[in-house]
Amino acid sequence: MLFLARMDVHFPESMTQEVMADYQAREKAYSGDLQSRGIMKAIWRVVGEYANYSIFDVNDHDELHSILGGFPMFKYMDVKITPLAKHPNALEYYLFD
Amino acid sequence: MLFLARMDVHFPESMTQEVMADYQAREKAYSGDLQSRGIMKAIWRVVGEYANYSIFDVNDHDELHSILGGFPMFKYMDVKITPLAKHPNALEYYLFD
Amino acid sequence: MLFLARMDVHFPESMTQEVMADYQAREKAYSGDLQSRGIMKAIWRVVGEYANYSIFDVNDHDELHSILGGFPMFKYMDVKITPLAKHPNALEYYLFD
Amino acid sequence: MLFLARMDVHFPESMTQEVMADYQAREKAYSGDLQSRGIMKAIWRVVGEYANYSIFDVNDHDELHSILGGFPMFKYMDVKITPLAKHPNALEYYLFD
Amino acid sequence: MLFLARMDVHFPESMTQEVMADYQAREKAYSGDLQSRGIMKAIWRVVGEYANYSIFDVNDHDELHSILGGFPMFKYMDVKITPLAKHPNALEYYLFD
Amino acid sequence: MLFLARMDVHFPESMTQEVMADYQAREKAYSGDLQSRGIMKAIWRVVGEYANYSIFDVNDHDELHSILGGFPMFKYMDVKITPLAKHPNALEYYLFD
Amino acid sequence: MLFLARMDVHFPESMTQEVMADYQAREKAYSGDLQSRGIMKAIWRVVGEYANYSIFDVNDHDELHSILGGFPMFKYMDVKITPLAKHPNALEYYLFD
Amino acid sequence: MLFLARMDVHFPESMTQEVMADYQAREKAYSGDLQSRGIMKAIWRVVGEYANYSIFDVNDHDELHSILGGFPMFKYMDVKITPLAKHPNALEYYLFD
Amino acid sequence: MLFLARMDVHFPESMTQEVMADYQAREKAYSGDLQSRGIMKAIWRVVGEYANYSIFDVNDHDELHSILGGFPMFKYMDVKITPLAKHPNALEYYLFD
Amino acid sequence: MLFLARMDVHFPESMTQEVMADYQAREKAYSGDLQSRGIMKAIWRVVGEYANYSIFDVNDHDELHSILGGFPMFKYMDVKITPLAKHPNALEYYLFD
Numbered sequence: 001m002l003f004l005a006r007m008d009v010h011f012p013e014s015m016t017q018e019v020m021a022d023y024q025a026r027e028k029a030y031s032g033d034l035q036s037r038g039i040m041k042a043i044w045r046v047v048g049e050y051a052n053y054s055i056f057d058v059n060d061h062d063e064l065h066s067i068l069g070g071f072p073m074f075k076y077m078d079v080k081i082t083p084l085a086k087h088p089n090a091l092e093y094y095l096f097d
Numbered sequence: 098m099l100f101l102a103r104m105d106v107h108f109p110e111s112m113t114q115e116v117m118a119d120y121q122a123r124e125k126a127y128s129g130d131l132q133s134r135g136i137m138k139a140i141w142r143v144v145g146e147y148a149n150y151s152i153f154d155v156n157d158h159d160e161l162h163s164i165l166g167g168f169p170m171f172k173y174m175d176v177k178i179t180p181l182a183k184h185p186n187a188l189e190y191y192l193f194d
Numbered sequence: 195m196l197f198l199a200r201m202d203v204h205f206p207e208s209m210t211q212e213v214m215a216d217y218q219a220r221e222k223a224y225s226g227d228l229q230s231r232g233i234m235k236a237i238w239r240v241v242g243e244y245a246n247y248s249i250f251d252v253n254d255h256d257e258l259h260s261i262l263g264g265f266p267m268f269k270y271m272d273v274k275i276t277p278l279a280k281h282p283n284a285l286e287y288y289l290f291d
Numbered sequence: 292m293l294f295l296a297r298m299d300v301h302f303p304e305s306m307t308q309e310v311m312a313d314y315q316a317r318e319k320a321y322s323g324d325l326q327s328r329g330i331m332k333a334i335w336r337v338v339g340e341y342a343n344y345s346i347f348d349v350n351d352h353d354e355l356h357s358i359l360g361g362f363p364m365f366k367y368m369d370v371k372i373t374p375l376a377k378h379p380n381a382l383e384y385y386l387f388d
Numbered sequence: 389m390l391f392l393a394r395m396d397v398h399f400p401e402s403m404t405q406e407v408m409a410d411y412q413a414r415e416k417a418y419s420g421d422l423q424s425r426g427i428m429k430a431i432w433r434v435v436g437e438y439a440n441y442s443i444f445d446v447n448d449h450d451e452l453h454s455i456l457g458g459f460p461m462f463k464y465m466d467v468k469i470t471p472l473a474k475h476p477n478a479l480e481y482y483l484f485d
Numbered sequence: 486m487l488f489l490a491r492m493d494v495h496f497p498e499s500m501t502q503e504v505m506a507d508y509q510a511r512e513k514a515y516s517g518d519l520q521s522r523g524i525m526k527a528i529w530r531v532v533g534e535y536a537n538y539s540i541f542d543v544n545d546h547d548e549l550h551s552i553l554g555g556f557p558m559f560k561y562m563d564v565k566i567t568p569l570a571k572h573p574n575a576l577e578y579y580l581f582d
Numbered sequence: 583m584l585f586l587a588r589m590d591v592h593f594p595e596s597m598t599q600e601v602m603a604d605y606q607a608r609e610k611a612y613s614g615d616l617q618s619r620g621i622m623k624a625i626w627r628v629v630g631e632y633a634n635y636s637i638f639d640v641n642d643h644d645e646l647h648s649i650l651g652g653f654p655m656f657k658y659m660d661v662k663i664t665p666l667a668k669h670p671n672a673l674e675y676y677l678f679d
Numbered sequence: 680m681l682f683l684a685r686m687d688v689h690f691p692e693s694m695t696q697e698v699m700a701d702y703q704a705r706e707k708a709y710s711g712d713l714q715s716r717g718i719m720k721a722i723w724r725v726v727g728e729y730a731n732y733s734i735f736d737v738n739d740h741d742e743l744h745s746i747l748g749g750f751p752m753f754k755y756m757d758v759k760i761t762p763l764a765k766h767p768n769a770l771e772y773y774l775f776d
Numbered sequence: 777m778l779f780l781a782r783m784d785v786h787f788p789e790s791m792t793q794e795v796m797a798d799y800q801a802r803e804k805a806y807s808g809d810l811q812s813r814g815i816m817k818a819i820w821r822v823v824g825e826y827a828n829y830s831i832f833d834v835n836d837h838d839e840l841h842s843i844l845g846g847f848p849m850f851k852y853m854d855v856k857i858t859p860l861a862k863h864p865n866a867l868e869y870y871l872f873d
Numbered sequence: 874m875l876f877l878a879r880m881d882v883h884f885p886e887s888m889t890q891e892v893m894a895d896y897q898a899r900e901k902a903y904s905g906d907l908q909s910r911g912i913m914k915a916i917w918r919v920v921g922e923y924a925n926y927s928i929f930d931v932n933d934h935d936e937l938h939s940i941l942g943g944f945p946m947f948k949y950m951d952v953k954i955t956p957l958a959k960h961p962n963a964l965e966y967y968l969f970d
Contacts, residue, residue, distance in 0.1 A: 062280055064277070087140045089124065090140050146274075159958045162824060165823070181934060182934040225380040239379070239453055241375065241452055248378075276344070278336065279336040282336070372471065432487065473532050549667070550724055570643040614770055626763035626766050626769070635761070673711060676723065820959070821957065822957065829955070858926070861919075867908045
C-alpha cells in the first residue's frame with residue numbers, strides 16, 4: 001500500500017552543530033536503507049523548507065508506524081500521512097510494485 | 098522541474114450525470130495524454146476523497162499553468178502546487194528525467 | 195488494517211424529503227451490509243452534528259476507496275480518514291481481527 | 292456514555308530519556324488499568340504521530356475529567372474529546388455496555 | 389451532565405419570510421419547552437451574530453443528540469458541543485441539578 | 486452585562502510544583518471572591534483540558550479587563566471573551582441580575 | 583462601552599442591481615442615523631474588500647445586538663465584535679464619551 | 680493615511696519583573712509621544728488580552744514601518760495592520776486630518 | 777506607496793461563457809490601462825489557480841480602494857492587500873518611482 | 874522562472890545583540906549579492922513585521938532551494954514560495970528576463 005508522507009523538521013535552538021550533523025548522518029543512512037529495500041519509493045525536498053514529501057510502500061499500518069518511528073530524527077519531525085489508492089485515470093499504479 | 102499537485106474536484110449540484118460523465122471522459126483522455134508524454138509522471142487517488150495527488154515534470158511555470166488550465170474539469174478543481182527539489186538523502190532524483 | 199473515518203453529510207437545500215429519505219434508506223442498507231461483513235467495525239453519531247466516526251478494517255487502500263466511494267451519499271459527504279496502528283499500551287488490537 | 296478522545300503528546304526537549312521512560316511506564320500501567328476496568332474501551336496509535344485515538348465509556352463528565360487528568364503524562368498532552376451517540380445505521384451500540 | 393452548545397443558523401437565500409417566521413415560531417416553542425423541562429438550562433444570543441450559546445443538562449449522549457436533532461431549524465444550524473465538568477474553583481456546580 | 490469567557494492555562498515547563506500550587510491556591514481564592522460578589526456567575530471545567538468556560542456579569546469593559554487582568558495566573562492564560570445578550574427564545578435572562 | 587466591529591458583506595448572485603441599490607441606500611441612512619446619534623462613533627472601509635471596521639459606543643449588549651440586527655443588510659453580513667477597554671498608555675479614552 | 684493595527688505582546692517567561700516594567704515604561708513614553716504628535720490617533724485595550732487595537736495616520740509605508748519597528752517592545756509583539764479608507768456611509772473621515 | 781495584492785476569482789456556476797468572456801475582456805482593458813498609467817506596476821498569475829499577485833503604487837488608501845473596486849470582476853474577487861515598505865537589504869526600492 | 878517568496882524571521886530570545894547583528898550583516902551581504910546577480914529581482918519589507926516578500930528568478934527548483942538554504946538566517950526563517958507565471962492581462966512579463 002502507498003502512503004504520501006510530509007515530514008517537517010524542527011531542531012531545538014540548543015542543539016549543537018555536531019549533534020545536528022550526527023542526526024543528519026544517521027537519518028541519511030536510515031533513509032537510504034529504506035529506499036534500497038523498496039519501502040521508501042521516493043523522497044523530495046520541499047523547496048525553501050526543512051521538509052520533505054515522500055512515498056512509502058508498506059504492508060500494513062503497524063509496519064509503517066514502526067518505520068516512521070524509527071527515523072533517527074523522528075522526535076523532531078511533524079509527520080502527516082495520506083493514504084493513496086490507484087487513480088482511475090492512471091496509466092499505471094505509480095511507484096507501486 | 099518537479100511539482101507535487103493536489104487537486105480537489107467540486108461539481109455543482111445542478112450538473113447532470115451525462116455532463117459529469119462527459120467531463121470525466123475528457124479528463125481521463127487529457128490525463129492519459131499527459132502521462133504518455135512524460136509530463137504527468139504520476140497520479141494517485143486520495144483515499145475517501147474526490148481528489149488526487151500528482152507529480153508534474155515541466156520546463157517552466159508558464160507551461161505548467163497552461164497544462165493545469167487545460168484540464169477539462171479545471172473550473173471545478175481547487176489546485177495547490179508545491180515545487181519539489183532533489184532531496185539530499187535521495188538515492189536518485191525520483192520521477193525526474 | 196484499521197482506519198478511523200469521519201464523515202460529514204451536507205445535503206443541498208433543493209433536495210426533497212422523498213429523495214433524502216431514499217438516500218438515507220440506501221445508506222442504511224449499505225452500511226449494514228458493511229457491518230455484517232466485518233468491514234465496518236463500528237460507527238457512531240457525532241453528537242449534535244450530521245456526521246459520524248467509524249472504523250474500517252480493510253486489506254488495502256484500493257478496497258477502502260472503493261467502499262467509501264460506494265456509499266450512496268458519497269457525493270454529499272466530506273470524508274477524512276486516519277490510519278490507525280496498534281498502540282503500545284493497548285491490551286489488545288481493538289476491533290481488529 | 293462514549294467519548295472519542297484524541298491525545299497528542301509533546302515532551303519538552305529538556306526531558307531526559309530516564310524521565311521519559313518513567314512517564315511512559317506509568318502511562319502504560321495507568322492505561323492498562325483503565326482498559327481492564329472497562330473504562331477505556333479501545334486505544335489506537337495514529338500512524339506517524341506521537342498521538343492516539345481512544346474510546347472511553349464513563350458515567351459522567353466529572354468522572355471523565357478525573358480519569359483524563361489522572362494520566363501521568365496529562366500535562367504533556369493535548370486532549371480533545373468528542374461525545375458519541377448511537378448511530379441510526381449501527382447494527383449494535385459499538386464498544387458500549 | 390452539562391454541555392455547552394454553540395449553534396449558528398444559516399438560512400438559504402431562497403427561503404421566504406413566511407417560511408422563516410414559521411421556523412422561528414416552532415423553534416421558540418421547542419426551545420421554551422426544553423427550558424421548562426429543565427433540559428436547556430440557559431440560552432444567550434451571541435452579540436452581532438445569528439447564533440446562540442446554550443447549556444444543556446441531559447442524562448446521556450443519545451438523549452442530547454435526539455434533543456438537538458429535534459430542533460425545527462436543526463438542518464440549518466451548525467452545532468458544536470463542549471462537555472463541561474465541575475470546576476475545582478467553583479463554589480457550586482452551576483446550572484446543574 | 487454578560488460575557489462568556491474561555492480561559493486556557495499554559496504553565497512553563499520550568500515552573501516548580503510549589504510555585505504552581507501557590508498560583509492555583511491564589512487563583513482559587515480570587516475566583517471564589519468573584520463568585521461570592523456576583524461578578525463571576527458561573528465557571529465550569531472543559532473536560533480533558535486545563536481550561537474553563539465562565540460567565541461574567543460586569544458593568545463595563547474596563548471593569549471586566551481589570552478583573553481578568555487581576556487573575557493570579559493571567560500571564561499564563563489565553564482568554565477569549567464573547568459578549569452575550571438576551572436570547573429572544575429565552576424564558577428568562579439567565580445568570581443576569 | 584466601546585466595541586470594534588468588523589462587518590463583511592456577501593450578497594447573493596441572484597440579487598438584482600435595483601435590490602442591491604435599495605439595500606445600500608437604506609444601509610446608508612441607517613448608518614448615518616447611528617453616527618448622528620453618537621452610537622456609531624466611526625466607520626472605515628477595509629481597502630480592497632466589501633467590509634468595514636467600525637466603533638460602537640453603547641450602554642449594554644442588548645442594545646448593541648438590537649442595533650446590529652437592525653442593519654438593513656444584516657442578513658448578508660458576517661459581524662464579529664471585539665470589546666475594547668481604555669488602554670493604560672492612552673492619553674485619552676478615544677471615541678468614548 | 681489610516682491604518683488599523685492589532686498588536687499582541689508575548690514576553691518570554693525568563694524576563695524579570697524589573698525588565699518588564701522598564702519595557703512597559705519606555706513603551707508608554709513612546710506611545711504617548713506618538714499620540715501627542717498626531718501619528719497614533721487612538722489606542723484601546725482588547726478586553727482580556729495583552730493586546731491593543733490602534734489607529735495610525737502616517738504619510739507612507741516607510742514611515743509606518745519605522746514607527747512600528749521603533750516600539751521598545753516591538754520584538755515581543757505580533758503586529759498585523761489593515762489599511763483603512765473612507766467609508767461611503769461615513770459622515771466624516773474619522774480620526775483623519 | 778506599494779501594496780502587494782492577491783486576487784482570487786470565483787465566478788458563479790450560472791454565468792454563461794459569453795458573459796464570462798465579456799467580463800474578462802473588460803478586465804483586461806482595465807488592467808492594461810492601470811499598467812500603462814504606472815498604477816499597477818506588475819501582475820503575475822498564481823500557477824494552477826484563477827488568481828494573481830500584483831503590485832500597486834498609489835498615493836493613498838482611498839485611491840487604492842477606488843481602483844480595486846473599479847475592476848469589472850471586483851464582485852467575483854477575493855482581494856487581500858499587504859502594505860510594502862523599502863527593505864533594508866534592498867539595493868533599490870523595487871517597482872517604486 | 875519566477876517565484877514569490879515570503880520569509881518570516883524568528884530569532885530565539887537567547888540570541889545576543891552581537892550575534893543578531895552579525896547574522897543581519899551577513900544576510901545583507903548575501904541578499905545584495907543575489908540582487909546584483911539578477912537572481913533576487915526584488916525584495917520588500919512587510920510593514921509592521923519582521924518579514925519580507927521577494928521575487929526570485931531561477932533556472933530550476935534545485936537552484937532555488939540551494940539559494941534559499943544558503944541564507945545566513947535560513948534556520949530562523951519560515952519560507953513559503955509561490956510559483957508565478959505570466960498573467961494574460963500583463964503588458965510585459967514583469968521582473969523576468
